[in-house]
Amino acid sequence: MKKLKIVFALVCMALFIYSCSKDDKVTPDPNATLKITTESNTVSELSTTGSFTLTLSAALSTTTTVSYTVSGTAKNGTDYQNIASTAVIPANSTVATIEVTILEDTVAEDIETITLTLNSTNNGNVTIVSPKSATISITDGTTAYVLLPEDTPNYMVNPNSTPETIALFYNLKILSKTKFIVGQQDAFNSFYNNNAGDSDMKKATGSDPGLLGSDFMFITDDNNDGSASNWFYQQEQTIKANVVEAYDKGMVNVFCWHLREPFEGTEFYTSAMTDFQKNNAFISILPGGENHDYYKQKLQKVAEVANSMMGSDGQLIPFVFRPFHEFDGDWFWWGAAYCTPQQYKTLWQFTVNYLKDELHVRNILYAYSPDKNFTTPTDYLSRYPGDNYVDILGMDNYGDFDNMGQMALENANQKLQVISNLAIEKVKISALTESCFFVTPGQTNPIPNFYTSNLYNALSNNNIEISFMMFWNNSQDTYCTPVPGVSGTADFIEFANKPRTVLQTDLPNMYQLP
Incomplete structure (x- = not known):
C-alpha cells in the first residue's frame, strides 16, 4: 500500500509538472x-x-x-x-x-x-x-527653401500621388508666396435668397471662386443606399458633378467631413448627442474599437468617390481633404474634450495610411485644420500627426473676424503667421480653411470695409504665405459673400481685385508642373 501511495504521488507530480510546462509554453513571436x-x-x-x-x-x-x-x-x-x-x-x-x-x-x-x-x-x-x-x-x-517641381513628391504625404495632385501641391505652395485663392463652400448649389444659377460670387464679380468647398457628410450617411431614388445618393451625384465642373474650370476642390457619430449615425454636433455618445464615439472608431470596422466602411466610401471623380481630360480629380476639423473645440465629437492628443494622432495616421496604402487613393492632399484656439507653434502642433501625414497646415477662424475690434484682427494675422512660418519650415502649404462674417439682414449688419481692410490685411500683413482662404456657404437668409443689391458688394468687388486675391478667372494652371 505504501508503494502504491509513492507511485501515485510520483504520477501526480509528473502530471503537475507537465501541466505547468504546457501552460507556460511561450507563444512564438509574430512576423x-x-x-x-x-x-x-x-x-x-x-x-x-x-x-x-x-x-x-x-x-x-x-x-x-x-x-x-x-x-x-x-x-x-x-x-x-x-x-x-x-x-x-x-x-x-x-x-x-x-x-x-x-x-x-x-x-x-x-x-x-x-x-x-x-x-x-x-x-x-x-x-x-x-x-x-x-x-x-x-x-x-x-x-527659406525654394521648392523645385522635381522635388515636390518628397514633401507630400503620398509621393506616389497622381501627376495632377503633385502639380496642385507645387502650385499652391508657389502661389502662396504672392497670392491667395478665394473659395466658397457649396458655391454651386447654395445661394443667398435661394437665387440659383451662377455662383453668388460670380453674380457679384463676374468670376466664380477659385476654390469649391464640398462635404462628405451626405455621401457617407448611413441612409445612402446607392439607389437612384435615394435623396442622399442624389446629393452624392450633385456634389460629384459640382467637383467635376470646378475642376474643368481650373478651380481647386476641398472636402470637409461632418461625419455622423457611429452609434446612431445621426449627429455630429455634441449639443445633440448623449453623454455616452460624446464620450465614446471617437474612441470607438480607433483601431481595436467596437466601431472601427464601421469607420473603415466610411473610408471605403470616401475612396470610392475619390477614385470615381474624373475631369473631362480623363484624369482623376485631385482634392484637399480635411477630416476632423476644428478639433480644438468641444462642439464636434472629435474635439479635444473627447479624445487625447495621442488618440487624435493615432486615428489621423490610420485614416491616411488606410486611404493611401490599403485603398490606394492617390489624388488627395491632407489638411490639418484646428479652430483659432492657439497662439504659439507648440499650441498649434499639440495634436499634429507628423509631416508624413499632413500636406496643408490650415486654420478655421470665425471668431477673430466677428466684429471684435482691431486687436482681434491682429490676433488673426498673428495666428496666420504661425501656420505660415511652420509651412515655410516644413515645406508644406498654409491656408485659412474656413472663415467669414455672417450677415443676416435685419439681424446682423455688414461691417464697413470688412473684405478690403479686415480680411485682406489679416491675410496679407507681415509677409505671410497663405495659399487659399474659404468663405462658408451662403444660404437663403444669410450670406458670407454679398450679391448685387446688398450692402458690402462694392467692398467685396474691390477685395476681389486686390493684388493678392485670385478668383477662378485669374487662376494659373494648377494641375500642371512648370
Missing part, C-alpha cells in the same frame, strides 16, 4: 515589418532638433537591434551631433526614436540633408519594408 519615417522633413539650425522613427508592425518579446547607414550632405558630428549606426527597439514595444540635434553655425549654407537607410536587424522575424530610408533637410535658418 513583423520595419520601416523608418521622420516627423519633420525639414528643420532649421534654429530649430536645433529633428528625429527619425523606427516602427515595427507588431510588438516582439525580445529587443530588436536595427543597423542603418547614415548619409547625406550634412556631416555627422559637425552639422549635427554624432548619430550611431544602430538603434534598439525594446522588447514588447513597436517604436524607437533616433533624435538628431542640429548644430548651429554662422555660415550661410545651402540646404543640407541627413539620410538614414535601414540595412538589417538581429531578429529573423523582422522584414524591412518601404520606406527603407528617410531624409531630413536642414536649412540655415536665414534662407
Whole structure:
C-alpha cells in the first residue's frame, strides 16, 4: 500500500509538472515589418532638433537591434551631433526614436540633408519594408527653401500621388508666396435668397471662386443606399458633378467631413448627442474599437468617390481633404474634450495610411485644420500627426473676424503667421480653411470695409504665405459673400481685385508642373 501511495504521488507530480510546462509554453513571436519615417522633413539650425522613427508592425518579446547607414550632405558630428549606426527597439514595444540635434553655425549654407537607410536587424522575424530610408533637410535658418517641381513628391504625404495632385501641391505652395485663392463652400448649389444659377460670387464679380468647398457628410450617411431614388445618393451625384465642373474650370476642390457619430449615425454636433455618445464615439472608431470596422466602411466610401471623380481630360480629380476639423473645440465629437492628443494622432495616421496604402487613393492632399484656439507653434502642433501625414497646415477662424475690434484682427494675422512660418519650415502649404462674417439682414449688419481692410490685411500683413482662404456657404437668409443689391458688394468687388486675391478667372494652371 505504501508503494502504491509513492507511485501515485510520483504520477501526480509528473502530471503537475507537465501541466505547468504546457501552460507556460511561450507563444512564438509574430512576423513583423520595419520601416523608418521622420516627423519633420525639414528643420532649421534654429530649430536645433529633428528625429527619425523606427516602427515595427507588431510588438516582439525580445529587443530588436536595427543597423542603418547614415548619409547625406550634412556631416555627422559637425552639422549635427554624432548619430550611431544602430538603434534598439525594446522588447514588447513597436517604436524607437533616433533624435538628431542640429548644430548651429554662422555660415550661410545651402540646404543640407541627413539620410538614414535601414540595412538589417538581429531578429529573423523582422522584414524591412518601404520606406527603407528617410531624409531630413536642414536649412540655415536665414534662407527659406525654394521648392523645385522635381522635388515636390518628397514633401507630400503620398509621393506616389497622381501627376495632377503633385502639380496642385507645387502650385499652391508657389502661389502662396504672392497670392491667395478665394473659395466658397457649396458655391454651386447654395445661394443667398435661394437665387440659383451662377455662383453668388460670380453674380457679384463676374468670376466664380477659385476654390469649391464640398462635404462628405451626405455621401457617407448611413441612409445612402446607392439607389437612384435615394435623396442622399442624389446629393452624392450633385456634389460629384459640382467637383467635376470646378475642376474643368481650373478651380481647386476641398472636402470637409461632418461625419455622423457611429452609434446612431445621426449627429455630429455634441449639443445633440448623449453623454455616452460624446464620450465614446471617437474612441470607438480607433483601431481595436467596437466601431472601427464601421469607420473603415466610411473610408471605403470616401475612396470610392475619390477614385470615381474624373475631369473631362480623363484624369482623376485631385482634392484637399480635411477630416476632423476644428478639433480644438468641444462642439464636434472629435474635439479635444473627447479624445487625447495621442488618440487624435493615432486615428489621423490610420485614416491616411488606410486611404493611401490599403485603398490606394492617390489624388488627395491632407489638411490639418484646428479652430483659432492657439497662439504659439507648440499650441498649434499639440495634436499634429507628423509631416508624413499632413500636406496643408490650415486654420478655421470665425471668431477673430466677428466684429471684435482691431486687436482681434491682429490676433488673426498673428495666428496666420504661425501656420505660415511652420509651412515655410516644413515645406508644406498654409491656408485659412474656413472663415467669414455672417450677415443676416435685419439681424446682423455688414461691417464697413470688412473684405478690403479686415480680411485682406489679416491675410496679407507681415509677409505671410497663405495659399487659399474659404468663405462658408451662403444660404437663403444669410450670406458670407454679398450679391448685387446688398450692402458690402462694392467692398467685396474691390477685395476681389486686390493684388493678392485670385478668383477662378485669374487662376494659373494648377494641375500642371512648370
